[in-house]
Amino acid sequence: MAVIEQGVQAITRPSRWHRAWRGLATLFASKTAVIGLIIVLFWILAPILAPLLTPYSPTAQDYKAQNAAPSAAHILGTDDLGRDIWSRLLYGARVVLVILPIGEHFWLPLGTAIWGVLLGLIIGATLGLMGGYLGGWIDEVVMRLLDAMMAFPVILLYMIIIAAVGASATNVVLAIAIVGTPGIARLVRSLTLDIRTRDYIRAAELRGESAFHIMFVEILPNARGPIIIDAMLRVGYAIFAMGTLGFLGLGLPPPSPDWGSMVASGRRYILSGSPWAALWPALAIATLVVGLNLLADGLREESLRYQ
């Protein structure tokens, strides 16, 4: 049924800034989203400003202060090699969300987790669009392939991939992408199946548009809402996976401050009265994942509220 006329308000489409502001207004309207945002922003900004926030280098070892408790000198204490935990957390966070090191000298902005999810999005979205729109045997083949991948327990899959190609940041990105692809593909496929029935897709077909155009130009932009929210959650999962890999010894090679491996090496000292080396990294992982979840949840809630 027709919608009530808006009247002659906006003569032109609102500018980009205006739209961005409106999007942010949605975000700020939800308390959960705001809390999530604060946490995530903290873990993005703090690593960038790391040199300002801590005088210690993450690899500087101090034999005189091993497994020290939090004190004025070391805010969060030290690990078994006397390295300051706080600075290790900050510099360790860089790899996660801020920087992706490629090889020895290169780096790209946006951390490992984000790149992993992005790559997974690209592959997964393509597969999902193809399966959903083209249907037929392509759909069957793609889906069965993805089913096979999803049959593996996630951690096992990660381990297999890292064991096969070695542990480095780029390989972790690859692993995250491979593991995330089936879920994203399924989501995109179900969105595509729904959008495919719309009349504007028929209209595009009637213009003789190629399948590629229809999939990526007509369908994909309309699926972006759920995909974005899902991607945010997946960054959380990726961080969690990185932590687990690090814990199992498959993360970044030492001495780089990988949170997971920090927990692994600090684990031995928990019962002997120095839980700090294990506690703080674990909490860091937890807060970051929770923050991302809250952000995603809050956004989803707000976007559904006035439906």
Place this chain on the structure above:
Amino acid sequence: MIPDYRPRVPILEVRDLAIAYETRQGDVPAVRGVSFDIRRGETLGIVGESGCGKSTIAFGVVNFLGQNGKIVSGNIMFQGQDLVGRPEGDLRKIRGDRIAMVYQDPMQALNPSMRLGDQMSEVLIVHRGMSKKAAEAKCIQMLERVYMPDPANVMRRYPHQISGGQQQRVVIAMALLNDPALLIMDEPTTALDVTVEAAVLDLIADLQRDFETAIMYISHNLGVIARVADRVAVMYAGAMVERASVSDIFLRPYHPYTQGLMRCVPRLGQNKTDSYLYPIPGKVPSPKTLPTGCIFEPRCAFARPDCAVTRPPLREVKPGHWARCLFAEEIAQQEWRPPADFVPPSGEPDADQRDKKPILRVEHAKTFYTAPSKRLFGRRQYVKAVDDVSVAVKSGRTLGIVGESGCGKSTLVKTIVGLETPTGGAFEFMGIDIAVPVARRDLQVIKNLQMVFQNPDSTLNPSFSVGTQIGRSLRRFNVVPPQQVRAEVIRLLDMMKLGERYYDRLPRQLSGGEKQRVGIARAIAGRPELVLCDEPVSALDVSVQAAVLNLLLDIQRQMGTTLVFIAHDLSVVRFFCDTIAVMYLGQVVEIGTAEAIYAPPYHPYTEALLSAVPIPDPRVEQSHVRLSGSVPSALNPPSGCRFHTRCPHKLGEICETQTPPWQIAETGQRIFCHIPIAELSKMNSVITMKETSNAR
């Protein structure tokens, strides 16, 4: 006559009701100052276009306003007791026992995972504490009352196993099980086919007579309101603008909006001139930006300076007739003239047309779908969606295809346009064979054969602006060089009477009518020779329909485009189709000029369709031909004449065994029937004007 001595308390009396919705930007008033009453045994029709607040009133009465709706002020007196402000427990009891509601979609009231018998008995077992057996017996009785064939069997079925019309009957039966004093019906027949709708409306009238229920009937379809209502209230932008008896509203309306509505409703008039549609200029104001004076003033042809300043109250202009207009009495006397820029559609065939070859020719078209087979082995079954259809249309003319759901008209159109692959038959367009899917067609052919879709909400891509989408068509078909695309888009927008300021708008900022116009602009951007319109106005409000239909005609006149127009009822196509084809279950049963179709001789199905269409004119006398049964499945269509299972004029065995011949009537139409033309010509015209004399 014995004066009415019964208790004077109306079943429902609403006084000055105001309802608002909370949004992020504040409270939006949805309904303001609405007052009306309904007595027992009476039907009040509430009519208005989308967004006018009519459903909101219903939800307010039953307190289903949702989280963000609230009743701001006013009283809702149900049998003398105010419902506003009552605790939820009391309201629930009243709602359960004494008020019932029927919605447009029967699946909103039916649980898809419970058997119908269980659902219906639940009402009685829970509310009245009846035993299961007694409840079931009563339910079967109720199903018989609503003329459900084989009620005992229906009790054991699930909702998806019965047709839409039957589902709605079950819902009505459930609503009446508790003998409610008030029955609220919100567009209950809008989603049904015309012939099914006619049967359900008959049922409602019948039941009301017996149960003496007060009915609040909400609809945007003026024809249906003319058929069911005793009194009518007209809503506009949240306020009630007129309230009177049904004949007063349709024949002597006082408010300019009501008068405007009556002029844009398609009526099955006696001749084509009676059937012109005059749209109401302007658009409905948003509830956030209402005019300060009379809310209809910006669109009113009779507006005066006072109108923009004072908000008129609802006053009694004559006994029993209320209108919200300061100058209602004077307006009623004035003559209305169409606005200066209105050009009536001509539609007269030119002499030189007769020899021209048709631009589109379809012969013995067949489109079958393979049905998902229920068995592992065995013969495949086919859904014969289109079975041996032949139509042709000449350049610059308009062909109308009319039929109910399941008749194959959408499939036929999709096959012509290439979205479906035909199973057989010849399809020729501009001399080129187009019996191939669209992906394999030449770009020139694609450019010349475009389509306008039914649902305005899904016809535009929500992520791109209007200008981008129309521009895409232009670029794809290389209509103009790239630098001129924007200018051409603006030219098209002007042709659609939208204008340059729509260039950057997103679809969600447009109303239904505007979206449909953009869809049309997109379709004609490439200057196609033939445009297929799949029910382009059925999802639009009445006043917007008129504007869009007139626009299509304008385009045809300016660009010489050929139009194929699909509709589900015969009143919409009356005034601008040259040729009309009536389809039933995959076949054409009657085809002829627009003049000929509406007068006898009729194919029996055409006669039933014409007598089912609700006509918004209480003076009209309509035959009462109703079809029994429902449309047979296209998997296994009846042998011989496919209509024989429901035909009121069935001859006998010949109808079941032999395919009917094509018979040609004097007036040129062809009828697919065994009954000889002489017999068919003797049928009475379905629609006649009532005698107005009072002689006995």
Place this chain on the structure above:
Amino acid sequence: MLVRDYMTRHPLLADPNMPAVEAQRYMVEANVRRLPVVGDGKRLLGLVTRQTLMVDPSKMGSLNVWEIASYLSGLTVKDVMIKAKDVITARPDMTIEEAARIMVEKKIGCLPVVEDDVVIGIITETDLLAQLTSMMDLRCSGVRATVRMPANLVGGLARLVDAIAAQGWGINALGGSVFPKDPTKWDAVIKIEGVTKAEMIAVLKQIKDEEIIDVREI
């Protein structure tokens, strides 16, 4: 002529927890004398009338003004109603004369109509009176005649009707009852339109054993 066709459907109903004062106001505003009290599913729980709401002063003898007021305001309908088992009701498939008999015998003016314990309507003496006027076809004009015959005369009414039919006239209303003042006599009332008083008298005079009591033009 069953109660189901002449009753008023969807009568005004009261909830048992409604305060008595409010019920009183409701009855006054709606101008009804009786309110059935219903529970879930409109099952009859009791009946309140204007009289049951009048409180017996002897019950409140010792209370002072304030206590009386608070007692009254605390009264709900279920405290003052006549309980369901004591309420006299009619069934929808009863004949209206049966309903009338109950009303006469029990001296009550209206009866709730109940089916399977559920209140579906109410029938009042006014309904029955309205029916009487309809039975005698008050609305149209014509000649109304009263003819008296012996109560045990078999075929007396048929004779009367034959005489009318022989004239080719149609009968608008026909009824009769025992003459109250003399049980051996039976009065038939007949109404015919489109004839004159003289014509009617002429025809009726012919009938044996039947005495014309009254002929008038209405």
